[in-house]
Amino acid sequence: MQHPQRTRIKICGLTREADVDAAVEAGADAVGFVFYAASPRGLTPQRAAVLARQLPPFVTPVGLFVNAEPADVAAACERIPNLLLQFHGDEVPDACERYGRPYLRAARMSPGFDLLHFAARYATASALLLDAFVEGYGGGGKVFDWSLIPPSVPRPVVLSGGLTPANVTDGILQVRPWAVDVSSGVESAKGIKDADAIRRFCVAVREADARVATPKLEQRHFLT
Numbered sequence: 001m002q003h004p005q006r007t008r009i010k011i012c013g014l015t016r017e018a019d020v021d022a023a024v025e026a027g028a029d030a031v032g033f034v035f036y037a038a039s040p041r042g043l044t045p046q047r048a049a050v051l052a053r054q055l056p057p058f059v060t061p062v063g064l065f066v067n068a069e070p071a072d073v074a075a076a077c078e079r080i081p082n083l084l085l086q087f088h089g090d091e092v093p094d095a096c097e098r099y100g101r102p103y104l105r106a107a108r109m110s111p112g113f114d115l116l117h118f119a120a121r122y123a124t125a126s127a128l129l130l131d132a133f134v135e136g137y138g139g140g141g142k143v144f145d146w147s148l149i150p151p152s153v154p155r156p157v158v159l160s161g162g163l164t165p166a167n168v169t170d171g172i173l174q175v176r177p178w179a180v181d182v183s184s185g186v187e188s189a190k191g192i193k194d195a196d197a198i199r200r201f202c203v204a205v206r207e208a209d210a211r212v213a214t215p216k217l218e219q220r221h222f223l224t
């Protein structure tokens, strides 16, 4: 019997109305807005709020922050009331929890990184987003060695880092994550998404789902 899980899809780093439409039409569950001035995908809360108003119900806006000032996170939360937070810098647990909102915590994966210790430290995270360790915190389009992920992680896992329409099926079959997240792998230029690549990415995720028979990661707390 086919496993009932539908891998959730987040398309990150959106900056244009047309890209939001493309992500929604392709079936994305979440779209990410980067509130990090050093990123070529960086947006102001005002601009992100305009894009977020385009989202239909059940598509979640996610705000990505890298060591942001609390006032800046709060300002984004005020502009986009249903914003799910994603912390992608060096934020300690208290800094992630202080807004009283669900949050994703990015883990920068490299050999020797202790993901289980990280998961225990960020036990209040809605999910751990696993990205490759790169200079400049993320969005580098770099794949990490998926075998670094322990077979059982006590939080839902969002697989990220260098995913593309060509490798996401393998990633899902190998890791069996709760969700996948992509940015540079569906771009034609930094901050400019390619609608066809977004569509092919989502099709590749569904192909993987169709091939998944049993969950690999421990996610029973989610499936009950």
Ligand SMILES: O=C(O)c1ccccc1N[C@@H]1O[C@H](COP(=O)(O)O)[C@@H](O)[C@H]1O
Pocket (backbone or CB within 6 Å): 012, 013, 032, 034, 036, 039, 040, 041, 064, 066, 088, 131, 136, 137, 138, 139, 140, 141, 142, 160, 161, 162, 163, 181, 182, 183, 184, 185
């Ligand atoms: O997108 C960015 O510029 C960025 C900057 C700082 C931290 C994270 C960033 N992006 C996020 O990194 C992961 C992986 O991205 P990619 O698919 O490898 O390009 C993803 O969550 C991006 O949104």
